[in-house]
Amino acid sequence: MSLLDIQDYRLAFDTFDGTLHVLDGIDLSLEAGETLGIVGETGCGKSVLARSLLRLNPEPPARVVSGSILFEGEDVLHLPERAMRRLRGRRVAMVFQDPVSYLNPLLAIGTQMEDAIRGQESALGKSRRPRSAIRAQAAELLASVGLPEPQRLLASHPHQLSGGMRQRVLIAMALAGNPALLVADEPTTALDVTVQAQVLALIAGLVKERGLALMLISHDLGVVAASCARVAVMYAGTVVEEAPTAALLANPRHPYAQGLIAAVPDLDNPAHKPRGIPGSIPNLMTPPTGCRFNPRCTLATDICRSDKPMLRELAPAHRVACHHAQP
Ligand SMILES: Nc1ncnc2c1ncn2[C@@H]1O[C@H](COP(=O)(O)OP(=O)(O)OP(=O)(O)O)[C@@H](O)[C@H]1O
Numbered sequence: 001m002s003l004l005d006i007q008d009y010r011l012a013f014d015t016f017d018g019t020l021h022v023l024d025g026i027d028l029s030l031e032a033g034e035t036l037g038i039v040g041e042t043g044c045g046k047s048v049l050a051r052s053l054l055r056l057n058p059e060p061p062a063r064v065v066s067g068s069i070l071f072e073g074e075d076v077l078h079l080p081e082r083a084m085r086r087l088r089g090r091r092v093a094m095v096f097q098d099p100v101s102y103l104n105p106l107l108a109i110g111t112q113m114e115d116a117i118r119g120q121e122s123a124l125g126k127s128r129r130p131r132s133a134i135r136a137q138a139a140e141l142l143a144s145v146g147l148p149e150p151q152r153l154l155a156s157h158p159h160q161l162s163g164g165m166r167q168r169v170l171i172a173m174a175l176a177g178n179p180a181l182l183v184a185d186e187p188t189t190a191l192d193v194t195v196q197a198q199v200l201a202l203i204a205g206l207v208k209e210r211g212l213a214l215m216l217i218s219h220d221l222g223v224v225a226a227s228c229a230r231v232a233v234m235y236a237g238t239v240v241e242e243a244p245t246a247a248l249l250a251n252p253r254h255p256y257a258q259g260l261i262a263a264v265p266d267l268d269n270p271a272h273k274p275r276g277i278p279g280s281i282p283n284l285m286t287p288p289t290g291c292r293f294n295p296r297c298t299l300a301t302d303i304c305r306s307d308k309p310m311l312r313e314l315a316p317a318h319r320v321a322c323h324h325a326q327p
């Protein structure tokens with residue numbers, strides 16, 4: 001049994017203007033301790049997919065059209081809300097892009113960490129521990145994410161911390177529940193480059209030490225490639241290619257993945273001119289039939305306009321959803 005198994009998952013948003021067909025048949029799985037990166041342009045559905053794992057997309061407007069999401073064998077899409085609360089933040093921890101909006105500016109860090117720890121324990125039906133024990137655990141968690149002087153930090157308010165420190169606090173809070181899976185959605189986008197590298201190194205270290213599985217979401221292929229053994233490339237709500245990171249970088253097979261890799265500037269070779277992918281992402285209210293990438297694809301033929309390509313394994317663990325990709 002995989003830790004996470006997503007099959008043919010489709011999600012739509014019913015809005016006043018019409019239905020957005022956001023996720024269109026996602027197939028992905030993750031084993032315990034595995035690291036998977038998800039990349040794709042803005043609006044392709046990465047965050048919606050991440051939120052789906054914990055059923056955090058508000059329904060309505062969100063509507064599950066089909067498919068299943070199994071986490072540790074349990075069907076997340078049909079779990080009662082009580083069981084769902086046990087999953088959230090405990091077995092599955094999430095860290096988001098913008099640490100500011102997930103911390104309460106009015107409360108001390110220590111109070112927020114205590115709430116997080118108590119929340120985990122009450123969801124588990126554990127008896128209440130004395131405050132001193134909770135504080136000690138909070139300090140330990142802060143130290144485990146490399147924050148100095150945890151005691152002083154517990155008394156601080158969010159505005160007294162740098163962006164990188166706030167992100168570390170959120171990661172520490174995410175770890176309070178002893179998760180099996182850490183989902184990090186653009187965890188470093190709001191940070192400057194050196195701090196970004198530190199936070200990624202921290203995540204990589206925690207994943208290794210604690211044997212966590214990681215789903216790391218970014219529009220930046222470099223970020224994902226540096227931290228994940230496997231990468232899935234999304235385009236307009238579909239997974240177009242999924243492969244071991246080295247194989248994907250060396251030999252991308254889907255025309256969109258090829259375009260994405262060609263668009264990365266090469267610092268070692270300034271003569272390499274990054275090329276963008278002509279055209280723009282489709283309107284998800286009226287997505288293209290067949291392959292959603294077909295209007296931008298130089299290889300597109302009739303079948304690409306009529307039939308949705310399924311992910312096929314073309315090399316070991318290297319799966320591509322393109323009618324024209326050859327083994
Ligand atoms: N609550 C909502 N109601 C309506 N549409 C939504 C809602 N949440 C997301 N969407 C739509 O779903 C699509 C995918 O959004 P999502 O946030 O997953 O993109 P993303 O890949 O994470 O992009 P980015 O890289 O910018 O974070 C977008 O078209 C967005 O407008």
Ligand SMILES: [Mg+2]
Pocket residue numbers: 046047048185186
């Ligand atoms: Mg997003």
